[in-house]
Amino acid sequence: MSTTMGELPAFQPADYKSDLKPVWCAGCGDFGALASLHRAMAKLQLEPWNTVVISGIGCSSRLPGYVSTFGFNGVHGRALTLASGVKLARPELTVVAVGGDGDGIAIGGNHFLHAARRNLDVAYFMMDNEVYGLTKGQAAPTTPSGDKTKSTLWGNPEAAVDPCELAISFGATWVARGFSGDPKMLVDLMVAAIEHPGFAFLNVMSPCVTWRGDEQFKMLKAKLAFLPPTHDRTDRTAAFRYTRETDVLTTGVLYEVRQPSLVERLEEVRKKAHEVGGLATTADILEQLAPAI
Amino acid sequence: MATKDVTITVVGSGGDGVVTLGELIAQVAAHEGLNVIKTEAYGPQIRGGESSCTVRVASSRIYSQGAAVDVLVVFSWNDYKRFRGEISVAPGAVILGEASEEPPSAEDLGVIGGDDLTFLQVPFAELSKTATGAPGSKNVVALGILGGLLGLPTEKLQRALARKFGRKKAAVLEAVGRAFQSGLEFAESRRKTFESRRLDYEPGPSRLLLSGNEAAAIGALHAGCRFFAGYPITPSSEILHFLGEWMPRAGGAFLQTEDELAAIGACIGASFAGVKSMTATSGPGLSLMIEMIGLASMAEVPVVIIDVQRGGPSTGNPTKSEQSDLLQSLFGTHGDAPKAVLACSDVEDCFHATVEAFNIAEEFQIPVLVLSDQAVGQRKETITSADMRHEVRDRRKPTEEELEEYERYRDTPTGVSPMSVPGMKKGMYQTNGLEHGEDGRPNSLYLTHETMNAKRYRKMWPIRDRYHSFRCFGPTRAEVGILCWGSSAGPVQEAVAAANARGESVAAFVPQMLYPFPKRDFERFAESVDELLIVELSYTAQFYKYLRTFLDLPAGRTHVFKRSGGKDLTAAEVSDEIEKVRARTARVEVAG
Numbered sequence: 001m002s003t004t005m006g007e008l009p010a011f012q013p014a015d016y017k018s019d020l021k022p023v024w025c026a027g028c029g030d031f032g033a034l035a036s037l038h039r040a041m042a043k044l045q046l047e048p049w050n051t052v053v054i055s056g057i058g059c060s061s062r063l064p065g066y067v068s069t070f071g072f073n074g075v076h077g078r079a080l081t082l083a084s085g086v087k088l089a090r091p092e093l094t095v096v097a098v099g100g101d102g103d104g105i106a107i108g109g110n111h112f113l114h115a116a117r118r119n120l121d122v123a124y125f126m127m128d129n130e131v132y133g134l135t136k137g138q139a140a141p142t143t144p145s146g147d148k149t150k151s152t153l154w155g156n157p158e159a160a161v162d163p164c165e166l167a168i169s170f171g172a173t174w175v176a177r178g179f180s181g182d183p184k185m186l187v188d189l190m191v192a193a194i195e196h197p198g199f200a201f202l203n204v205m206s207p208c209v210t211w212r213g214d215e216q217f218k219m220l221k222a223k224l225a226f227l228p229p230t231h232d233r234t235d236r237t238a239a240f241r242y243t244r245e246t247d248v249l250t251t252g253v254l255y256e257v258r259q260p261s262l263v264e265r266l267e268e269v270r271k272k273a274h275e276v277g278g279l280a281t282t283a284d285i286l287e288q289l290a291p292a293i
Numbered sequence: 294m295a296t297k298d299v300t301i302t303v304v305g306s307g308g309d310g311v312v313t314l315g316e317l318i319a320q321v322a323a324h325e326g327l328n329v330i331k332t333e334a335y336g337p338q339i340r341g342g343e344s345s346c347t348v349r350v351a352s353s354r355i356y357s358q359g360a361a362v363d364v365l366v367v368f369s370w371n372d373y374k375r376f377r378g379e380i381s382v383a384p385g386a387v388i389l390g391e392a393s394e395e396p397p398s399a400e401d402l403g404v405i406g407g408d409d410l411t412f413l414q415v416p417f418a419e420l421s422k423t424a425t426g427a428p429g430s431k432n433v434v435a436l437g438i439l440g441g442l443l444g445l446p447t448e449k450l451q452r453a454l455a456r457k458f459g460r461k462k463a464a465v466l467e468a469v470g471r472a473f474q475s476g477l478e479f480a481e482s483r484r485k486t487f488e489s490r491r492l493d494y495e496p497g498p499s500r501l502l503l504s505g506n507e508a509a510a511i512g513a514l515h516a517g518c519r520f521f522a523g524y525p526i527t528p529s530s531e532i533l534h535f536l537g538e539w540m541p542r543a544g545g546a547f548l549q550t551e552d553e554l555a556a557i558g559a560c561i562g563a564s565f566a567g568v569k570s571m572t573a574t575s576g577p578g579l580s581l582m583i584e585m586i587g588l589a590s591m592a593e594v595p596v597v598i599i600d601v602q603r604g605g606p607s608t609g610n611p612t613k614s615e616q617s618d619l620l621q622s623l624f625g626t627h628g629d630a631p632k633a634v635l636a637c638s639d640v641e642d643c644f645h646a647t648v649e650a651f652n653i654a655e656e657f658q659i660p661v662l663v664l665s666d667q668a669v670g671q672r673k674e675t676i677t678s679a680d681m682r683h684e685v686r687d688r689r690k691p692t693e694e695e696l697e698e699y700e701r702y703r704d705t706p707t708g709v710s711p712m713s714v715p716g717m718k719k720g721m722y723q724t725n726g727l728e729h730g731e732d733g734r735p736n737s738l739y740l741t742h743e744t745m746n747a748k749r750y751r752k753m754w755p756i757r758d759r760y761h762s763f764r765c766f767g768p769t770r771a772e773v774g775i776l777c778w779g780s781s782a783g784p785v786q787e788a789v790a791a792a793n794a795r796g797e798s799v800a801a802f803v804p805q806m807l808y809p810f811p812k813r814d815f816e817r818f819a820e821s822v823d824e825l826l827i828v829e830l831s832y833t834a835q836f837y838k839y840l841r842t843f844l845d846l847p848a849g850r851t852h853v854f855k856r857s858g859g860k861d862l863t864a865a866e867v868s869d870e871i872e873k874v875r876a877r878t879a880r881v882e883v884a885g
Binding site: 018020048049050051052054057062064065068069070071072073074075077078080081082083084085086087088089090093110111113114266269270272273274276277278279282283285286287289290291292293 | 320321323324449452453456457499500501502503507511514515519520522538539541542543544546547548550551552554555556557558559560561562563564565566567568570584585588592678681682715716717718720721722723724725726727734735
């Protein structure tokens with residue numbers, strides 16, 4: 001919904017804010033992500049009642065409660081499964097899935113890959129703090145190798161994964177990285193993600209002050225970099241260059257292409273099926289199933 | 294002398310066309326207005342390997358696959374041996390064996406009633422070769438023989454054959470026609486031998502031949518289901534196939550997901566968005582879905598789950614039936630998670646139970662499980678389309694009044710709260726798998742948990758009162774009363790009818806609602822019988838155990854007949870058990 005020049009927008013960022021106080025720790029990166037989402041929604045003038053924010057479990061998965069739209073705080077790892085159902089059942093709704101890196105890459109990894117592969121018309125914001133926050137500080141699939149956490153006291157023996165790399169590999173058509181400490185850019189990224197027809201994946205680096213300390217925030221800020229203006233978003237190989245980075249953290253839209261979304265493809269399927277004949281009544285189906293003699 | 298009820302089994306390897314043969318006979322018989330039940334059995338590999346197809350055809354209504362085979366066609370005795378202990382041959386049966394194979398010993402046949410058998414070596418492969426130049430049309434030769442033997446109309450068999458091979462070249466069709474003709478001629482040359490197996494019937498209006506899985510899928514569409522998500526699993530995949538074809542035609546959405554977790558999740562999401570949703574699976578898939586069935590209970594989202602049971606645990610017996618998902622369905626979810634569980638006893642039931650499941654789910658905002666099994670899900674059975682009618686009730690929309698100061702989980706006297714859907718301006722809410730207050734917001738207070746548990750379980754009472762569906766067979770007072778559920782009902786019904794015909798006083802009670810259980814109806818039944826016999830296909834007698842969680846089964850007069858699945862229950866087995874109970878020698882103790 002857009003407004004004409006000179007008119008005051010119908011919805012202000014505050015209109016998307018619920019009166020529930022976040023349970024997050026002071027200094028949590030998720031506050032930045034939440035505020036950016038309120039502003040992005042206002043920029044898009046989304047009708048709150050036609051918007052659904054869906055999450056799994058984790059600190060960041062509490063977010064739907066802090067947004068004044070329809071919301072679904074589901075079970076661990078399954079946000080994208082719920083989002084698939086909502087979007088395919090009601091394609092006219094705006095569906096935003098949110099959650100953490102553990103929720104989306106560990107327990108929910110399979111759904112993440114397949115939502116990307118299907119080009120599901122959902123914007124997915126992964127607040128990545130490289131650790132399990134809610135369960136008090138265990139290693140996540142995104143925790144750098146060698147790091148000490150509650151569950152890796154001798155240093156993390158496993159390699160970390162880059163969610164953006166995964167998303168591009170599996171066919172996501174819009175992939176970006178943002179930083180909760182750079183809300184201006186984050187708002188723009190969220191707006192573009194929601195507007196993108198197809199699966200839009202936004203990896204929001206969102207520091208955890210409690211389990212990763214002030215160090216994480218400082219380090220992310222120090223590593224912050226931006227895509228060069230020459231970067232070709234439609235170039236898959238170029239996009240991979242900005243994944244698995246160690247010394248820098250490049251933010252911006254790494255990859256963007258336009259391909260038929262799942263909703264569009266299912267509409268095509270319905271059209272093909274209707275050419276054969278629509279469903280009128282149960283009797284019609286039964287008639288078609290009569291013995292082929 | 295002809296017969297009114299004949300059971301034919303064909304055994305061969307994958308590629309012998311065993312299933313096509315059975316399908317053609319069944320279709321023609323259905324078209325003649327006969328009653329048909331057709332089943333298939335495979336080895337564990339699902340594709341390739343040995344397969345068998347059994348078709349029972351009768352002039353009056355039948356309720357189970359025949360207990361013993363009257364006509365046995367064997368293309369390969371090696372394949373036959375792989376079904377050892379699973380195919381019983383009736384006394385006086387006609388056995389047609391491939392002539393190029395060494396005939397089996399009497400022991401190999403595992404035959405009952407040996408002397409009466411008519412054993413014929415039939416040159417299926419040779420006749421096929423003569424007609425078509427290749428041995429591959431053995432099944433068409435057999436179709437000619439069986440069609441002639443049963444006395445099914447030749448022109449209908451030919452039309453069915455032409456439809457089946459319609460896309461092939463004219464030369465192929467002609468060759469197939471010759472193979473069929475040579476089979477017919479063979480039957481004609483043995484007319485006397487086959488006389489007793491000739492069907493005695495009056496042709497009637499054509500019937501539909503449907504599988505339980507198809508009937509369930511039709512039930513879903515009939516109920517207004519417009520979202521299906523599922524993951525392939527034997528023996529439920531036919532539901533996925535059917536809805537993959539028909540859901541888009543109905544204007545709905547169909548999604549084959551990456552796993553069962555995604556399937557149930559997508560269904561919950563779609564239903565939250567206001568669209569009736571269903572998934573279908575089998576035991577292992579249900580195990581994966583269980584967590585989110587709890588989410589549907591907690592978030593009070595209507596959803597229907599069909600479980601076409603197979604042998605378990607683990608991968609178990611994927612192609613065989615069992616009734617051992619009962620306790621998982623009833624109690625699998627962690628926490629106190631209200632849900633309803635229905636069972637289907639036959640193909641028509643799969644339709645009705647699915648529609649009823651939607652009605653209950655949508656009215657009471659709970660997950661509803663429909664327990665089917667391989668035996669009813671994959672068998673094909675004749676039904677009349679007039680029977681495929683069932684009242685459909687839709688989800689109630691919140692009134693304007695309810696949307697003023699809307700609370701999604703308002704603690705109402707019935708426990709059912711007004712459910713808004715996205716798009717309703719005044720109905721916005723956040724739903725939650727976390728315990729929540731009436732507004733849907735997370736709330737972990739003890740008092741909230743207690744209140745909301747009570748609210749959610751209050752919904753079960755009206756279900757108990759209004760949906761106490763069950764079936765009874767036999768007299769109102771009986772010496773032996775059988776209690777069974779699901780696919781056991783057919784063989785039990787036939788065994789009860791046979792006992793009654795012998796003048797024995799036997800009745801049966803079959804609940805269609807498993808949870809909440811029609812307790813008062815059952816208690817009246819239990820009081821009306823002297824001895825109670827529980828019949829089920831679960832090694833640990835899950836049904837018996839479930840009943841004991843809320844019923845005092847009459848001490849000293851309760852008997853249990855249970856065994857593993859893997860072989861469908863037969864009326865003969867039930868009859869034997871009835872005799873044991875009457876002679877007071879039935880088993881009572883239950884292992885495990």
